[in-house]
Every structure is written in structure tokens, then in C-alpha cells.
Amino acid sequence: MELVDSTRYRLGDVDRAIAAFQAELGGDAVVTDPEHLKAARDPYTYVESDQFDPSAMVMPSSTEEVQAVVRIANEHGTPLWMWSQGKNVTYGGPAPRVKGSVVVNLSRMNRVLEVNEDLAYAVVEPGVRWFDLYDALEAAGGRCWTSIPDLGWGSVIANSTEYxxxxxxxxxxxxxxxxxxxxxxxxxxxxxxxxxxxxxVGRYVYKHGFGPRLDGLFFQSGNGIIVNSGFWLQRRPEKYAVIWLSFRGDEALVRVVDTMREALLEKSIHNHPVIMRGTTLDSDGNTTFSTDQDAWLTRFAVYGREGVVDATLKALHDQFDVIPTLEWAREVVYDGTKREGFPSHDDRVMAGIPDLDILDLFQQVYGPPGAHLDFSPTGRMVGTEVLETAKLIQEGYEEVGAPFFSGLMISPRNVLHVSSAFYDVKDEAQTRKVYENYTRMVDVMAARGQQVYRTHLQHQDHVQSKLSFNDHIQRRVAEAIKDTLDPNGVLQPGKAGIWAKRYREDRGE
Ligand SMILES: Cc1cc2nc3c(=O)[nH]c(=O)nc-3n(C[C@H](O)[C@H](O)[C@H](O)COP(=O)(O)OP(=O)(O)OC[C@H]3O[C@@H](n4cnc5c(N)ncnc54)[C@H](O)[C@@H]3O)c2cc1C
Structure with a gap:
């Protein structure tokens, strides 16, 4: 199952580092027994694989303890791999890229440090999950909503750094x-x-700072461990409207995409819509996978004062109703103060109310754990281009017979063509086939100028290798920054295909 080598790297003196972690943090903050270390394993990898197993897990509770962990790692040359909730599944979950690394589990740092309702921001530590932020916002008065991913289990900070x-x-x-x-x-x-x-006074309200903007250095990188951060929120709307449209066939897809782009640019659609392929919808707004790849659904929302929502819905009807085969499968207007009793996950997620409901959906194909590999090339919000990419992705999966589901994540100018290929983690050959097919699909898409935005440990080097403009200058600059900030190469080696100098030597580069 190994597409990349995870073992050729020098690990420093791991045993002495572990002893020092125990002395500094206390025994209960350092895990070495194999049974408990399973928490740091990728749940979606082949069950017998030990390719990305760590040697220990440390659980600091404070900024000072994080600093101590990093200091010890530098003293002993031990690679660290940090995570906040470790739920980065389909991308490797909590597992490190270099086998034998020590994983730094930040979930004990789980305080919401501030909620500022007037200015609509919160300040959180890395262990704060979407569930925790939601609870804190409701407890603070409910005037602010947070955006959330489909699953509430992840960390606000970690999810955001992963784009x-x-x-x-x-x-x-x-x-x-x-x-x-x-x-x-x-x-x-x-x-x-x-x-x-x-x-x-500007820390949580003015983005750009003075001079070069350095925030991005800590996204999808091993350049630092974020120990707290501000996070911007949305004002609770008076009304919130959920809209589902269904349509069939290529022509309708092209027209929906182009119409949606205009509606987003005009700001008559207010959120980030999703277009789904091969799903059906019941009257409560619950989705189920179907094998009918001609069946499309899209979901989006409108927020604001009652009069604005009413007028916007009317304008959206005028724009979308002319598209052949299109039907308004669902249109519901809720009060912004409603926080309970929604009939479906989708109604909740667009209102920032976290749950874990869609885990069941992803277990429909092969049962628990619902293993899938997400392939997510970017594209432009142009109907004909979206259709072409959707067809290529469909062909890519059909060639190897992998069951898949597509959910296009929409912004006004950009589409993330997220598609999930399902496999059985007990079947090594099938798992390998899905991972190898992914590599091939990266090549196909990169040749068309379409790059994936986030990827599994197995593919991070390969995806990085595609960014070849001017002899890979972007990677070389990232490596120069890495070598300056991390001279001993202790943090997150190989993240996004960026390796500190000592590992580049180990790789013979
Ligand atoms: C069915 C399903 C649906 C999903 N839906 C979505 C979705 O809608 N949207 C979405 O975005 N994702 C989605 N995901 C992917 C994933 O579950 C989430 O993105 C999740 O938030 C990531 O896990 P985490 O927050 O625990 O990150 P972690 O696993 O804790 O961390 C991920 C990475 O972030 C970096 N990192 C973590 N903590 C820090 C820190 N303190 N400082 C610096 N860097 C750090 C590290 O590089 C780490 O490897 C979905 C997954 C599944 C299975």
C-alpha cells in the first residue's frame, strides 16, 4: 500500500526525547503504548499498514508546554507532527508523513478565550472544535453565527489552516x-x-498588519504551531432561506453554473453553494446516494432582513426558472433565532449548527469507517468548463470501477471539484488501486492547469511536484523559509511536499 517512502529519514534520539517529554509534561501527557497510539493512525488507510505510524504522542496543555515540546525536539533532532483534533481524514487524519515522528496532540488546549458579539469575532485555542465554538456563541447571547464544515468534530484553527x-x-x-x-x-x-x-486594539479587527502579511506562512505548513487565533463570525440574520434545486443532464448543469456565478457576483446568493451529483433528496431535505449520474442537486442559502430575503428569492426564481429540467425541490424560510428542530443536516450546516450526521451517508458504500479518498482539483466557474471537468472525473473513476460521489464546492469565480472515491480498508488491492488512480488523475488535471487544493500524505510530494513554474521556484522559496524558521527541521517534515534541509539530504536531493 506504500506509494511513498516514509522510513528513510533520520529521527534523532527519539527515546531520549520521549524521556524528556515525560519529565517536562508528566507521564499522562505522553503516550507510547501501541494500543493508545492507534488514536494517531489514519482510520482510512489499509488496516494492516504501519507506513505512517508515530513513535509517541504528546499532549501539551499550554503555550509554555508547546514551547517545551519544541525545545526538546530541537535538542534531540526529533521530528514532530502537530494536530488539533486529528480529524483530517481523507488527507491522512492524525498520522505523520515520516514514520516514527512524535505527534503533538493539541486537543487539551480547548478554551474559547473571548467572544466579542458586537464586533463578531471569537478567540480560540487549537483544541476548540466547531461544536465548542457553537456552544460558546449561543451561551454568549446568540447574536453571532460561525461557519462550519460538514462535520462538527474538527478544530476551528486546524480546519482553517488546511484551507x-x-x-x-x-x-x-x-x-x-x-x-x-x-x-x-x-x-x-x-x-x-x-x-x-x-x-x-487592531489585532482581531484589521487583517493586513504592517509590512509583509505573514499569516499565510502557517497555513498547510510546518512553519509554526498556532496556539490561539481570532476567528471572524457572521451576524445572526433575521431570516434564513434554504433552497434546493434539482436538474438533469449536461445542458442544465452548464446553465445552472453560469446562472449561479451571476447570482453570486450580484450577491443574490449569499453563501458557498454545493452542487452534487448522484444524490436524491427527500421532502425534509435529507440526501441519499444514487447510481443515477445524470441526477444533479444544488443547495444554497439567502440571509438577511425579511424584505431582503423575500425580494432576493423572487429574483432567484426569475433567474433559475428558465433552465430546462430545473425544479425547486425545496424552499424553506426560517427565523434566524431558530437553533433547534431542523429536519436535516443541510438545513443546519448552512446555519452554522454542527453535527456528525453525514458520517452515516459516507458509510453507505462499504460500512464503517466510511473510508474514501477526496480528489479536489480547482476549476473556473464557467459552465462548459465545469461540465468538462465533471466528465473527466467521472471517466477517471469509471476506468477503475471505483464507486464515487461528487460535491462541487462553489465560490463566485472558483469551483473545488471535490469527489470521493470509496474503498474497503480491509482490501489492500482495492485501497491501492484507488490511491494509484488518484496519482494518475492528478497528472490528467495538472496537464489542464487544474491543481488539487489539499491532499493525502501519500500524494503531497506528487501534488507539489506539479507546481513547476520557473524550476519549482515556489517550492524553493518555501524551503528557504522553512530552513530559516526551522533550522533543525523538527516541525511537520514533508507537509505539502516541503522538506527541511536535513530531509532533502536524506532524500538524496
Ligand atoms: C464525511 C466528511 C466530510 C467532511 N467535510 C468537510 C467540509 O465540509 N469541509 C472541510 O473543510 N473539511 C471536511 N472534511 C475533512 C475534515 O474532517 C475537516 O477538514 C477537519 O476539520 C480536519 O480535521 P481537524 O480539524 O481535526 O484537523 P487536524 O487533523 O487537527 O489538523 C490538520 C492539519 O492542520 C495543521 N494544523 C493542525 N493544528 C494546527 C495548529 N495548531 N497550528 C498550525 N497548523 C495546524 C497540521 O498540518 C495538521 O496536519 C470532511 C471529512 C469527512 C470524512
Whole structure:
């Protein structure tokens, strides 16, 4: 099942590092027994694989303890791999890229440090899940909604650093992070943006800071461990309208995409819609997978004062009703104060109310754990191009007979063509086939100028290798930054295909 080598790297003196972690953090914060270390295993990998197994897990409870962990790792040359909830499944979950790394589990740092309802932001530690943020917002008075991904189990900070997506007007999660406090790979503490000014009033309200904007250095990278951050929220609307449209066939898809782009640019659709292929909808708004690949659904929402929502819905009818085969499968207007009693996950997710309901949907094909590999090339929000990409992805899966589901995540100009290929983790040959097919599909899409935005440990080097403009200068700059910030190469080696100098030597580069 191994597409990449995870064992050729020097690990430093792991045993002495573990002893030092135990002395510094206490025994209950350091896990070494194999049974408990299963928590740091990718649940969607082949069951017998030990390719990405860590040697230990440490669980710091404070910024000072994170700094101590990093200091010890530097002393012993031990690679660290951090996560906040470890739910980055389909991308490797909690597992490290280098076998034998020590994973840093930040879930004990789980305080919501501030909710500012007037200015609509919260300040959170990395262990704060979407469930926790939702509860804190309701407890604070309910005037703010958070955007959330489909599953409430993940970390607000981690999901955002992975360029995670949600389905409200603020669904581009990395754009919501602001004023991060970061432990650098050397153990020093840094604040981004106007957090650099002691007692700054602008830290959580003004994004750009002064000089180069450094927040992005800590996204999809091993350049630092974010120990707290601001996160922007949305004002609770007076009314919230859920819309589902169903349509069939190629022509309708092209017209829906082009119409939706205009509606998004005109701001008559307010959130990040999803277009789904091969799903059916019941009258409560619950979806089920179907084998009918001609059947399409789209879901989106409108928020605001009652008069604005009414007028916007009327305008949307005028725009979409002319499309052949299109039907308004569902249209419901809720009060913004309603937080309970929704009939479906989709109604909740566009209102920022977290759940785990769709895990069941993903277990329909092969049962638990619902293993799937997400292939997510970007595309442009142009109907004919979306159709072409959708057909290529369909062919890509049909060639190898992999069952799949597509959910296109929409922004005004961009489409993330997220498709999930299902497999049985007990079947090594099938698992390998899905992973190898992914590599091939990356090649097909990159040749068309379409790059995936996030990927599994098995494919991070391959996806990075496609960014070849001017002799891979983007990677070389990222490596230069990495080598400066992380001179001993202790943090997150191989994340997004970026390796510190010592590992590049181990790789013979
Ligand atoms: C059925 C299903 C549906 C899903 N739907 C969505 C969806 O709608 N939207 C979406 O975005 N995802 C979705 N996911 C993917 C995933 O579950 C979420 O993105 C989840 O939030 C990621 O896990 P996590 O938050 O626990 O991140 P973690 O596993 O904790 O971390 C992921 C990575 O983030 C980085 N990181 C973590 N913590 C820090 C830190 N403190 N500082 C710096 N870097 C850090 C590390 O590189 C780490 O490897 C879905 C998955 C499944 C199975």
C-alpha cells in the first residue's frame, strides 16, 4: 500500500526525547503504548499498514508546554507532527508523513478565550472544535453565527489552516483567521498582523498588519504551531432561506453554473453553494446516494432582513426558472433565532449548527469507517468548463470501477471539484488501486492547469511536484523559509511536499 517512502529519514534520539517529554509534561501527557497510539493512525488507510505510524504522542496543555515540546525536539533532532483534533481524514487524519515522528496532540488546549458579539469575532485555542465554538456563541447571547464544515468534530484553527470550507457566507475558513499567536519551530512566540503591537486594539479587527502579511506562512505548513487565533463570525440574520434545486443532464448543469456565478457576483446568493451529483433528496431535505449520474442537486442559502430575503428569492426564481429540467425541490424560510428542530443536516450546516450526521451517508458504500479518498482539483466557474471537468472525473473513476460521489464546492469565480472515491480498508488491492488512480488523475488535471487544493500524505510530494513554474521556484522559496524558521527541521517534515534541509539530504536531493 506504500506509494511513498516514509522510513528513510533520520529521527534523532527519539527515546531520549520521549524521556524528556515525560519529565517536562508528566507521564499522562505522553503516550507510547501501541494500543493508545492507534488514536494517531489514519482510520482510512489499509488496516494492516504501519507506513505512517508515530513513535509517541504528546499532549501539551499550554503555550509554555508547546514551547517545551519544541525545545526538546530541537535538542534531540526529533521530528514532530502537530494536530488539533486529528480529524483530517481523507488527507491522512492524525498520522505523520515520516514514520516514527512524535505527534503533538493539541486537543487539551480547548478554551474559547473571548467572544466579542458586537464586533463578531471569537478567540480560540487549537483544541476548540466547531461544536465548542457553537456552544460558546449561543451561551454568549446568540447574536453571532460561525461557519462550519460538514462535520462538527474538527478544530476551528486546524480546519482553517488546511484551507477548510464551510457553507455560510463566511465559508472560506482561512479568511476568518486573524491575529494568530504562533510557537515557531525554535520555540519562540510570535503574533501575526497587528498582534505584533503590544496591547493592540487592531489585532482581531484589521487583517493586513504592517509590512509583509505573514499569516499565510502557517497555513498547510510546518512553519509554526498556532496556539490561539481570532476567528471572524457572521451576524445572526433575521431570516434564513434554504433552497434546493434539482436538474438533469449536461445542458442544465452548464446553465445552472453560469446562472449561479451571476447570482453570486450580484450577491443574490449569499453563501458557498454545493452542487452534487448522484444524490436524491427527500421532502425534509435529507440526501441519499444514487447510481443515477445524470441526477444533479444544488443547495444554497439567502440571509438577511425579511424584505431582503423575500425580494432576493423572487429574483432567484426569475433567474433559475428558465433552465430546462430545473425544479425547486425545496424552499424553506426560517427565523434566524431558530437553533433547534431542523429536519436535516443541510438545513443546519448552512446555519452554522454542527453535527456528525453525514458520517452515516459516507458509510453507505462499504460500512464503517466510511473510508474514501477526496480528489479536489480547482476549476473556473464557467459552465462548459465545469461540465468538462465533471466528465473527466467521472471517466477517471469509471476506468477503475471505483464507486464515487461528487460535491462541487462553489465560490463566485472558483469551483473545488471535490469527489470521493470509496474503498474497503480491509482490501489492500482495492485501497491501492484507488490511491494509484488518484496519482494518475492528478497528472490528467495538472496537464489542464487544474491543481488539487489539499491532499493525502501519500500524494503531497506528487501534488507539489506539479507546481513547476520557473524550476519549482515556489517550492524553493518555501524551503528557504522553512530552513530559516526551522533550522533543525523538527516541525511537520514533508507537509505539502516541503522538506527541511536535513530531509532533502536524506532524500538524496
Ligand atoms: C464525511 C466528511 C466530510 C467532511 N467535510 C468537510 C467540509 O465540509 N469541509 C472541510 O473543510 N473539511 C471536511 N472534511 C475533512 C475534515 O474532517 C475537516 O477538514 C477537519 O476539520 C480536519 O480535521 P481537524 O480539524 O481535526 O484537523 P487536524 O487533523 O487537527 O489538523 C490538520 C492539519 O492542520 C495543521 N494544523 C493542525 N493544528 C494546527 C495548529 N495548531 N497550528 C498550525 N497548523 C495546524 C497540521 O498540518 C495538521 O496536519 C470532511 C471529512 C469527512 C470524512
Amino acid at each position: 477548510g470550507r464551510g457553507y455560510t457566507p463566511m465559508g472560506d475558513h482561512p479568511e476568518n483567521l486573524i491575529g494568530q499567536e504562533v510557537v515557531l519551530p525554535t520555540g519562540e512566540l510570535m503574533r501575526t498582523g497587528f498582534g505584533a503591537l503590544p496591547d493592540s
